Structures are given as structure tokens and as C-alpha cells.
Amino acid sequence: MEKNMDLKKIEQKVYRESIRDGLAEIFWGITFIAATGYFLIRGFSIFMILLVLVFVPIMRKKLKKRYVYPRTGYAKLREDDLKEIAGILLYMAVIVAVMATAFFFACDDPTNPDLWLKWSPAFFGAMLTGAYLDIGRRSGNRWYYGITVLALVSGVILSVPEFASPKTGIIVYLPFMGTVLMLTGSVLFRRFLKNNPVAEEASNDV
């Protein structure tokens, strides 16, 4: 039985349980790889990415019902969705403001779209950094800080060089991070299935 009655630790443990199946990483990986199509394929509509963004959470929910909940049970976490979305939008706005300020002081034309495109890997890196710092804090799992560092460092590294096309950095960054996330998620998911057989207790309900 639970010996440690530290509520913060219990909350972190519950949150960690909810994400340890790796499905979130797999689906973020798919989204990142799909997003590459927007920069790589002529005529690739942004609606395709939106479709992926709608389709992916539905698939994730179905897989959770099929593979995760019969093994670990289900808990609805206490989350304020609106607050969370507002937080993400505010964080995005801060990154854009920081980048705009940096461009204003460092470049002749901060409104140049090519400049923004060139630095988009750093932008995505900063977005992933925010997301994984939050996941790391909420789960108490330091492993997530590794992804944070990788996302930010690779984003900056791919933004600095002058490639022939300003798209090159983002065309390399998105599939790279997408593959890292998908591989990480696949390993986590496989380990989750192996370590958590379907519970017999599920049939002995209260």
C-alpha cells in the first residue's frame, strides 16, 4: 500500500501513469512528420495538418481504451482545458515577441517571411521545450528534460546556418524531431504493454 502520503508526489505519480504509455509521443511524432509535407510538397494544404491534429487525438483515445485502461485503469485528471489553452497561446505569443525583438535588433527587415521561415526550427524547438518542461514538472520525471534540451538545441543548430533555401532547416527539423518522438513513444509503448498485462481485477468490479 502507498506509504508516502505526500499529495504532490501522488499527483505527479498519477500524471506519470497517464503518460507512460508513450502514445502521446507517437502521435506528436506523426503530427510533426505530417507537418513536413506543408513545407516539402507543393499544393499540400494546411488543412491536411489540421485534419491530422483532429484525427490524432481521436485515435489516441481509442488506443488508450483498447490497450491502456484495461491494464492500468482510468483516471480523469483535474485539468482546466481553457486555462491550459490560454497558457499555450500566451507562451507562443511570448516566443514570437522574443523572436521579433531579436530580429528587429539583428536584421534589416524583421518582417521578412524568409527570416521567420529560417528561424522556424528554433520556434518549434522553443514550443517543444515549453511543452516538455511542463510535462517534466508535472510528472517529476527528469527524462523529459532530455527531450527538452534536444528539441531546443537541434532547433537552434538548424536555424543558424545559411542554407540554399530558408525552408531547409524546418524540412530537416520536423522529421528529425518527429522520428525521435515516434521512436521514443514506440519504445515506451512496447515496454508499457510488456510490463502491464491486462488486469484480471477489471472483471471484479465493486
Add this chain to the structure above:
Amino acid sequence: MSKEEDLQPLADIDRIIHEPARLSIMAHLYVVESADFLFLIRQTGLTSGNLSSHLSKLEVASYVKIKKEFVEKKPHTMLSLTEEGRTAFREYVERMKHIFEDLAE
């Protein structure tokens, strides 16, 4: 301070929550909005019979709400703390903190 006054904070402890298994159940339900039976088994380490028995006591005390439903023709039980249960748990935690603080002095 008289002996009765010394023991007063201990006497005020909510004994329904104070039992270790129920305390674990309450703590796990406190940090989520709701959870199912299997989740609580996994998290608390209690057997299904034990968990069921403690949940019944918490339900009688109006601390826990038990909602039974069928998912794909199988029984599925969702559990959550009532407002009364949340308040009682918060008060219990505060009371225990005070008791330990006083002990330290």
C-alpha cells in the same frame, strides 16, 4: 493545559479518513477528478474485496460518489470525491499538520 485539552486535537481526527487504506483511497481520489475501480486497485495496492469494503464505508459517510455503468456489456465503476469528501480530506490534512507541528514543539 489539562489532559482533556491535550487530547482534544487527537479526538477530533476524522476516524473514517484516518484508517490507512481509506486515507490512501481519499488521497488518490483527491488529486484526480474521478477514477475507476481498477485504477484505485493499481495505485493503492489493495485487493478488490478490501477496496470495495472501504469504498462502501466512504460512500456511507458521503465522502465518495460511486457511479456504476456498463462499458461494452461489462460493469464499470467510476469513483470520485464528493464536495463533502474534499472538504473533510482538506480538514484532515490541516489537522494532522497542526498535530505534528505541536508535537515538534
